[in-house]
């Protein structure tokens with residue numbers, strides 16, 4: 067998506083413009099001369115030179131605490147037995163097909179001989195045949211073999227090109243040394259049947275060790291059916307909101323082509339399983355491999371598996387038209403993390419799973435039986451640093467000069483799109499025609515240079531692009547002027563493309579639907595000097611980001627609107643253009659490729675850690691006799707104890723209706739613990755202050771209390787014996803509560819037994835799931851709870867920075883930056899930001915209350931409760947004993963059944 071191909075031999079094929087297409091920026095002589103040797107030649111040479119087969123080196127494992135320092139290791143033949151981390155990247159079948167810089171993805175691929183000795187001859191024959199073939203046919207068929215693909219310095223280097231997911235390749239590359247080892251797993255497309263054995267014998271290990279790539283071998287027919295038919299004719303339109311055309315595509319998804327899709331996914335699973343080692347992360351990319359996560363999970367139960375969908379995801383109303391909808395969704399749901407480009411696609415996915423599989427979809431993911439699958443949003447970006455570097459290529463400046471000369475006095479509009487119906491090239495051309503009609507003063511003075519990523523002949527015809535270009539050009543062309551210049555990506559080098567982006571007066575994207583559209587980012591980056599505007603379809607992923615709202619938005623179906631937008635772009639003042647560009651640019655540099663890879667992998671690892679803990683790690687029951695000696699021998703102890711659910715097993719659904727009566731046993735043990743001058747005791751609660759925790763505070767005066775999950779803190783009494791409740795939310799905007807209550811009222815009315823608990827800075831919705839209730843009522847309540855959470859999250863979550871914490875019979879809504887662990891941080895980290903806020907307020911209210919300790923002063927820390935974040939943070943300390951009392955994993959070192967908590971606490975309280 068983001069990078070046109072480097073110059074290769076296909077450039078030779080495009081010398082003669084057809085009647086409609088004018089090649090206005092031909093490859094320069096020097097470009098052609100500098101072309102690297104053809105890949106096939108490299109293969110032949112390599113096979114001849116057996117002596118080159120050196121044993122790959124075993125790279126020693128390097129340890130690092132940084133999750134992004136993946137230690138290098140050799141894969142495959144070189145298993146050294148060490149557990150090491152590496153990135154196994156299951157690249158899309160498409161990317162793989164073309165991933166070695168091939169250009170083809172057409173169904174009718176050019177057949178190559180499979181004999182090494184005749185390969186070079188075939189290449190020559192193909193070149194000769196180009197002279198007679200039409201532009202389109204020749205460039206497509208010639209580019210369709212994998213042999214063109216391996217064309218750069220390292221013969222097996224996977225090079226990005228517009229037909230593979232160049233954006234992904236660039237993103238992973240942008241990580242440089244931070245991904246110490248990566249392995250691209252992918253296919254080589256069709257025409258591999260005759261090569262497999264010889265490559266397997268001679269080259270595979272080199273591909274792995276030198277080029278980070280592992281081929282998945284797929285018979286040609288199977289590949290074509292999976293990729294060209296199922297992926298492109300069924301999945302691609304559906305994922306881009308086009309209802310599959312049942313009569314036409316029926317045979318594809320109901321029979322063979324889906325079977326081949328399953329088979330291809332299975333081959334990927336086999337390949338990955340054969341090289342996977344503990345410590346690897348498996349990152350599956352895009353819609354070609356939707357079944358892979360589940361196939362892998364059965365083989366690799368504990369492996370971190372992330373799936374990222376690069377393309378769009380439609381509403382459930384469209385996805386449900388697919389006959390294999392359940393299989394595809396189930397295929398994904400074994401991943402630890404499923405990522406999407408935008409919040410809308412992620413929401414559609416959650417709703418689709420909930421509606422089709424009846425699974426519980428929550429804002430952060432999906433509950434599948436006893437397993438939670440994280441669903442997240444990770445906007446793809448570009449590698450700004452590398453693009454800046456590429457812009458410095460002298461060819462860029464040279465080319466800019468010649469384009470300026472060629473189009474002197476004219477405005478230049480640039481576009482680059484894949485030639486299929488979804489990318490709306492036809493709509494763009496028609497809108498451009500409407501523009502020339504509406505603003506005749508621009509006739510002869512503006513040119514649209516449209517770069518096309520060609521797919522199949524069929525797509526191009528379907529898109530109807532050739533006809534509309536022809537029609538427009540025939541209307542407005544003169545002897546010296548042609549309004550639409552149509553180029554295929556292989557017609558120009560990347561430097562030439564960058565030159566176009568740099569001199570453009572506007573860039574226009576008219577996609578009818580698109581995952582992201584990274585070419586918009588590239589345009590913005592190239593406009594550092596000129597700041598000219600971007601005309602952008604509202605239906606691209608890019609448009610959903612606030613920075614991109616500074617584009618000129620268009621509805622691509624409305625050609626008059628697009629025509630006006632083009633006019634606005636060409637006539638916009640420099641000042642306005644600059645201010646819009648600054649917004650666009652700030653998105654491009656912050657949501658970069660590096661940010662994308664980093665955030666995806668961190669979240670994937672974290673999700674896996676939680677799943678592994680649930681599935682595999684058995685946490686030991688608190689061994690009190692073992693923990694008591696260090697407790698006894700310490701002199702400054704911090705005790706953090708959760709109240710409800712840990713010390714107090716009470717049905718919270720009736721709380722607030724009856725008199726508030728905290729259990730005497732709990733208060734007694736807290737008082738007893740607080741009597742020991744070595745102890746600093748804190749009670750952590752989600753309950754509100756008024757009428758609840760203030761009653762507890764009175765009964766247990768010597769302890770500190772965190773109420774309402776961190777919204778309020780009562781410090782331990784100071785020297786004067788006084789203590790005060792401090793608000794941690796004084797400066798918070800709480801206007802979200804009213805619309806949140808409105809949504810909850812709606813759900814309360816339709817869910818019998820449910821009710822709302824409004825607190826100072828948070829809201830709880832409780833739904834009745836009495837075990838005696840009929841199952842259908844319980845299921846209904848759960849479903850309403852999930853819907854309510856999604857509503858709140860989608861409409862208020864981002865705007866107000868809210869988070870939602872689901873419980874068994876309730877969920878809690880509160881501000882993002884409020885939590886028990888933040889409150890504890892404020893208490894025990896003097897000097898930290900949370901503490902400063904607390905201290906300044908405390909100093910004003912009660913000077914003694916600021917007498918808080920630093921965590922480093924404590925020589926023993928005991929935390930008992932359910933807060934995952936808190937447990938994880940405390941685990942970083944050497945002297946912390948963390949004890950989990952819930953049945954969900956918290957990362958605590960120990961666990962304790964709630965009924966044994968009081969007994970254990972008494973043993974500490976009475977320890978001498």
Ligand SMILES: O=P(O)(O)OC[C@H]1O[C@H](O[C@H]2O[C@H](CO)[C@@H](O)[C@H](O)[C@H]2O)[C@H](O)[C@@H](O)[C@@H]1O
Pocket residue numbers: 067068158159160161228229230231232233234297302376377378446484580581582583584
């Ligand atoms: O044509 P396919 O083999 O089926 O591949 C689909 C497309 O994948 C890439 O684009 C997608 O990912 C981009 C980066 O995340 C995103 O910007 C774009 O919107 C997605 O469609 C690839 O770059 C395209 O060439 C492929 O068509």
